Amino acid sequence: GNSVTQMEGPVTLSEEAFLTINCTYTATGYPSLFWYVQYPGEGLQLLLKATKADDKGSNKGFEATYRKETTSFHLEKGSVQVSDSAVYFCALTFNQAGTALIFGKGTTLSVSS
Amino acid sequence: DTAVSQTPKYLVTQMGNDKSIKCEQNLGHDTMYWYKQDSKKFLKIMFSYNNKELIINETVPNRFSPKSPDKAHLNLHINSLELGDSAVYFCASSQGRSGRNTIYFGEGSWLTVV
Numbered sequence: 001g002n003s004v005t006q007m008e009g010p011v012t013l014s015e016e017a018f019l020t021i022n023c024t025y026t027a028t029g030y031p032s033l034f035w036y037v038q039y040p041g042e043g044l045q046l047l048l049k050a051t052k053a054d055d056k057g058s059n060k061g062f063e064a065t066y067r068k069e070t071t072s073f074h075l076e077k078g079s080v081q082v083s084d085s086a087v088y089f090c091a092l093t094f095n096q097a098g099t100a101l102i103f104g105k106g107t108t109l110s111v112s113s
Numbered sequence: 114d115t116a117v118s119q120t121p122k123y124l125v126t127q128m129g130n131d132k133s134i135k136c137e138q139n140l141g142h143d144t145m146y147w148y149k150q151d152s153k154k155f156l157k158i159m160f161s162y163n164n165k166e167l168i169i170n171e172t173v174p175n176r177f178s179p180k181s182p183d184k185a186h187l188n189l190h191i192n193s194l195e196l197g198d199s200a201v202y203f204c205a206s207s208q209g210r211s212g213r214n215t216i217y218f219g220e221g222s223w224l225t226v227v
Contacts, residue, residue, distance in 0.1 A: 032213045038154075043117075043203060043220040051213055087154055095213040098168045100146060100158035108154075 002027045006090050006104035013080055013111050021075040021107045023064075023090035031092035033057075033066050033073040034101065038087045047075075047088070051095075085111045116140050117219035119204045125225045126194060134189045134222045136204030143208060144168075145187035146216065147179060150201040159202075162187055163210050194226045 007022040025031065035047040035057070048057030053068035062077045073090060090104040117138045126132055138145065146169070147159040161169035162181040176192040191198060204219040 036218075044156075044205075044218040046215055046217075049215070089156065093213060095211050098161070098210065100161055100169050101148075101156075101216060102158075103156040106154045106156075 002031070002092065002094075002102050004090050004092055004102055004104035006088075006107050008107070009087075010108040010110055013109070015082055015111055015113050016079045017111075019075070019077040019080045019084075019109065021088055021090075021109070023073045023075065023104060025071050025073065025090075025092050027071070027092055027094075029094055030068075031094050033064070034091045034093070035062070035064055035073070035075050036089040036091060036103075038089065038106070040086070044089065080109070080111045082111045082113050085109055117204055117206055117217050119202075119219040119222045121222060122220065123223045123225075125227060128194055128196060128226055130194050131190070131192045132194060132224070133191070134202055134204075134224070136187050136189070136219060138185055138204075138206040138217070140206055140217060141208070142206040142217075143184050144206060144210060144214075145181065145184070146205040146207075147187065147189050148203040148205060148218075149173075150203060150221070152200070156203070160187075160189075168210065191224075196226050199224060199226045 032051040034049045036044040037047045048059040050057040050066035056065045087106045091101040144163045146161045160179040165181045181187045201221045207214040207216045
């Protein structure tokens with residue numbers, strides 16, 4: 001079946017540290033890949049996405065590259081801020097009717113000053 | 114203006130009660146969803162409607178019944194609430210049936226069953 005696996009959290013970093021959150025997927029076909037972020041007490045917001053192999057999604061200093069050969073979509077940021085503290089979800093879906101996002105279990109990021 | 118709005122945001126109720134969560138979107142989208150986030154923050158699709166037609170119906174107890182009076186609204190009614198129904202329920206919307214279209218989420222409805 002289709003699934004998304006994220007690294008276990010929580011991830012604890014100091015401000016300005018480099019961030020990597022690993023995400024790998026299993027899919028029958030060619031999915032689109034997404035990163036969503038959930039700030040404390042809020043809903044999910046789309047952070048970035050990539051719809052085909054080798055695409056790079058980027059937003060707010062975060063980026064992730066769709067790697068078909070390793071079935072991965074790792075999230076990176078060069079210098080995290082306290083305001084980046086949140087739960088990050090990797091997700092996939094397909095370009096066909098009647099499909100919905102399949103989420104990983106989420107990774108909690110905590111950034112301290 | 115909030116794009117996808119849900120009410121209520123917080124709901125505490127007793128086991129056995131029936132409750133509804135309402136959702137409205139003002140994005141002009143034709144597809145709406147309900148997702149459930151459990152205590153471990155795991156998110157899973159429950160239902161999806163496209164132009165008032167049910168297109169996704171995952172394995173959920175039939176105590177949960179979605180209703181879409183028009184394409185801008187998707188309500189979730191839950192009968193005979195159980196402790197295990199305690200979760201955050203997210204409404205979402207997108208344009209078109211394709212899963213690739215960006216999905217916009219509401220802020221969630223925190224349901225606690227006591």
